[in-house]
Amino acid sequence: MKGTMFGKGARGVFLSVGVMWLVGCAGMGGGHGPGAGHFDTVIVDAGHGGHDQGARPLRGRGLREKNLTLDTARRLAKSLRSKGFHVMETRTGDYFVPLSRRTAISNRVPNSVFVSVHYNWARRSRARGVEVYYASLRSRRMAANTLREMLRAYPAANRGIKTARFYVLRHNERPAILCEMGFLSNERDNSYMQRASTRQRLADRIAAGVAAERDGRIP
Numbered sequence: 001m002k003g004t005m006f007g008k009g010a011r012g013v014f015l016s017v018g019v020m021w022l023v024g025c026a027g028m029g030g031g032h033g034p035g036a037g038h039f040d041t042v043i044v045d046a047g048h049g050g051h052d053q054g055a056r057p058l059r060g061r062g063l064r065e066k067n068l069t070l071d072t073a074r075r076l077a078k079s080l081r082s083k084g085f086h087v088m089e090t091r092t093g094d095y096f097v098p099l100s101r102r103t104a105i106s107n108r109v110p111n112s113v114f115v116s117v118h119y120n121w122a123r124r125s126r127a128r129g130v131e132v133y134y135a136s137l138r139s140r141r142m143a144a145n146t147l148r149e150m151l152r153a154y155p156a157a158n159r160g161i162k163t164a165r166f167y168v169l170r171h172n173e174r175p176a177i178l179c180e181m182g183f184l185s186n187e188r189d190n191s192y193m194q195r196a197s198t199r200q201r202l203a204d205r206i207a208a209g210v211a212a213e214r215d216g217r218i219p
């Protein structure tokens with residue numbers, strides 16, 4: 001959910017993916033840009049927390065976004081460690097962490113990438129599926145690598161990779177992505193999201209996507 005994701009006073013300006021694609025292709029050859037470069041550390045960011053509760057599940061069926069992101073982030077951290085990454089978590093409990101502190105943690109750590117996890121919400125209950133956001137060209141390939149893996153976690157609609165000026169992406173000096181793992185406002189997505197087994201698969205697939213990026217895989 002993006003309601004609190006721009007930060008105080010910031011305006012969300014969406015760039016069209018089509019424009020980014022053209023820019024990305026010019027002189028890049030592969031179309032996905034240069035990639036994230038060398039990294040051995042992953043900053044895992046569980047969206048929301050404390051009074052910032054994030055999205056509500058449809059008709060109150062199940063946990064709220066802040067609880068689901070924390071659970072998924074903890075699973076993701078474990079999965080990444082098993083793949084040999086150093087992991088830092090921006091929060092490990094149900095408390096509020098300002099967006100500026102989340103990026104400050106990331107910007108202190110060299111050789112790192114930043115992965116934020118969220119669940120989505122829309123007024124239109126038919127909206128469903130997964131999408132991955134990025135802001136810098138060197139984050140684009142990681143977004144594509146991660147999206148490809150997320151689509152294997154559950155039968156999800158593919159909403160693609162997209163650029164957005166979300167605070168945690170825009171103020172990040174490190175390659176950074178934001179994963180929207182499904183819509184809590186959609187009956188089917190929500191029933192998947194509320195299952196621990198789906199969240200485990202999402203965590204494992206996101207970890208696989210980050211590992212693919214480390215290994216320089218072309219999506």
Ligand SMILES: [Zn+2]
Nearest residue numbers: 001047118119
């Ligand atoms: Zn969110």
